[in-house]
Amino acid sequence: MRSSSARRAPRLAALAPLAALALIAGCSSMSQQPTQDLDEYLAQQQATKGKWKEAAFVMPTKAPQDADLVSFPTLPNATLDYSIDAKSVQVTDDGVVRYVAVIRSKQGARNVLYEGMHCASFESRLYATGRPDGTWVSARNSEWRPIRPYGATAYQGILYRDYLCRDKTPLGTASEIVQNLRYPKTDPNYR
Numbered sequence: 001m002r003s004s005s006a007r008r009a010p011r012l013a014a015l016a017p018l019a020a021l022a023l024i025a026g027c028s029s030m031s032q033q034p035t036q037d038l039d040e041y042l043a044q045q046q047a048t049k050g051k052w053k054e055a056a057f058v059m060p061t062k063a064p065q066d067a068d069l070v071s072f073p074t075l076p077n078a079t080l081d082y083s084i085d086a087k088s089v090q091v092t093d094d095g096v097v098r099y100v101a102v103i104r105s106k107q108g109a110r111n112v113l114y115e116g117m118h119c120a121s122f123e124s125r126l127y128a129t130g131r132p133d134g135t136w137v138s139a140r141n142s143e144w145r146p147i148r149p150y151g152a153t154a155y156q157g158i159l160y161r162d163y164l165c166r167d168k169t170p171l172g173t174a175s176e177i178v179q180n181l182r183y184p185k186t187d188p189n190y191r
Contacts, residue, residue, distance in 0.1 A: 040122065052120070055094040059127065060114055063134035064088065064100050070181045072163060074155050080105055082155045084163075084181055088114075089174040095120050097164045097177065100130070101155070117156070119165035122147050124156050 064085035071083040081104045088100035098116040112130030117123070123144040128136040149157020163181050164171055171177055 052118075053094065054096065054118075055092045057090075057092070057096075057098060057116070057127070059136055059138070060088060060100055060130075061136075063130055064102055064112065069102055070178065072155075072158070072181055072184075074158050084159075084178075086178045086181070089177050091170045091172075091174050091177065094118075095169060097170050098127075099164075103155070115156075117147070117160060117164050118144060119160070119170050120168045122160065122168075124153075124160075 064087070068085050068087045069083040070086050071081055074080075074082050083102045083104075085100035085102065088098070090098045092098070096116045096118050098114070101113045101115055103111040103113070110132075113126060114128040114130070114136065116125045116127060118125070121144070124147050125142060125144045126139045127142055128138050130136055147153070147156045147160055149161075162184065164177060171180060
């Protein structure tokens with residue numbers, strides 16, 4: 001009588017090529033997304049090169065209050081709560097939307113960030129971080145960087161796509177953006 005492992009060997013050998021194909025397909029699809037984002041970013045950078053100048057901005061003077069925070073959904077498996085301070089949202093003539101983001105863990109840790117999003121170039125900038133005592137510290141390397149809609153900054157991609165920008169321009173005035181954060185609209189023409 002043949003052992004059970006000897007009987008399974010031909011079946012497992014037949015499944016090995018299928019498993020290899022699935023692995024290759026999975027790896028190739030994962031590597032395409034960042035490349036597309038990078039290609040889009042580089043094309044936008046080339047198009048706006050030398051044409052854009054950032055407007056002056058004012059740093060926040062106080063910490064956001066919990067009553068002013070508007071939470072927004074991110075990824076289905078997110079373990080953090082993401083919100084925007086409704087009173088901090090600003091839209092300037094240079095096409096930048098500035099806001100204070102508050103990221104909270106279920107254990108009570110809290111990150112407070114003063115950021116800007118340049119809709120035309122698909123970039124974000126960290127201006128300052130908030131301290132527990134309500135003061136602000138300017139970011140050391142505050143420069144415009146491509147939005148990475150995955151990983152720790154996935155919330156920026158969601159903000160760009162769903163709440164702050166549309167067709168490479170701000171979605172509206174500051175009050176319209178806050179209204180959209182509070183009561184999101186579904187656009188049938190948006191993918």
